[in-house]
Amino acid sequence: MSRDRQEAAAAACRWLAEDALFLDTETTGLHAGAEIVELSLIDSRGQPLLDTLIRPKRPIPPALTRIHGIDNAMVGDAPRWPEIHERLLELLKGRQVVIYNAEFDLRMLAQASSQHRLPWPEVVRRAGALSRLENDTIAHCAMLEYARFHGEWDPRRRQWKWQGLGKACQQQGIAVVGAHRALADNRMTLGVVRAMAESAD
Template sequence: MKPVKPVGVIKTSKYDLHLYDPSSSESAIPKKKASVAQLEALAKGREKQLLLRQRHQWYEEIGRFEQDENCAIEWARKQLKRRKWVILDTETTGLDDAEIVQIGIIDREGKTVLDSLIKPTIAIPEEAIAVHCITNEAVANAPSFPEIYPQIVEALKSKQVLIYNANFDTSILRYCCKLHKLPLLEFKKGCDCVMKWYSQYCGEWSRYYGSYKWQPLNGKHNAVDDCLATLALIQVMASEELINLEASFQSYLHR
């Protein structure tokens, strides 16, 4: 019904409530029926809203993870097209306030740029030796961190640096620089964490942490070998086909 003239009013402190009599043509009249075109427009609007709800549901359940996987693939492809980057890895005396006992750096083609044991200022604990098998005897005649430092600086100069679990290795490098009162290493071309991209590519989502689960490198705990393992993961991601997100959505609709 369409209101014409109220038959009464209820006054309140905030507004006036008008009353209409649907049985009186002077008070209310039937609304004009919608045309065929209007009904079709309403139906299309409902279909559009339904499709938007379905797309949102697909995105939350599937789409965002496939989109993230595509981003990881594209990132890997971009790295392989770059001309100046290196992969770095270290083995250490432990996890916290640890020192480097081995460092490895390779270039984009997998060629070794730097591979050296490093003699720390402290003894390597047995639990660390059990992981990487680098003993105190093995590093007894190795160069110290200050001695190998210039080679690290040269290897990283004007290069983007890729590291599997970058937060760990960069914190260890920073600690060793401070320990020996050396300038902090600069990553002028940037430093990227391959572990984050690979974990995004694998897509194992943790609801508890609200992020992707870290994936182990499964390397040999030898610095250069782990660099090569990191390069292999980048190559695996880069070789993967991108997911057709629209096809994925259509498949979701017809499941």
């Protein structure tokens, strides 16, 4: 086993040993005005701590509904971001949190809070696959660690090639069920992390 693969597997072992949380969001897009329409936070056993649809300020574009299956009728009675904001901060405070493509979800969390003029902890240090937030939350990017674990080099970018979550699951023999819904994606990420950790054993 290569050193990078060993280190990625060891990271996965630490996340599970420390009972890291797993977070995923679904959104109305990738742009600066995009909003979160679903958020899931689970523990390292796959149990939901927070799993909710979120009603955005603007309608969900049909193109995004075709990706994640969340339409405007589904979020009609859902809470708005301010109603879950404080609870989410309380759950995350001081914890390790694992996110598949952490850079995107961390940006969306800050963006959602800013849209409602609510505070969100700033990233105060970045080091590879880790982001440390002001509230002592440490966020790890499962996508970057899995890229190291998988070991496919991208010569153009001069880094390990990122693997989509569905592709990572297929590579590890994990069923892809309910993709692009927050809870399902969280549990698939947990499955990938477990597979990485098992290779260390």
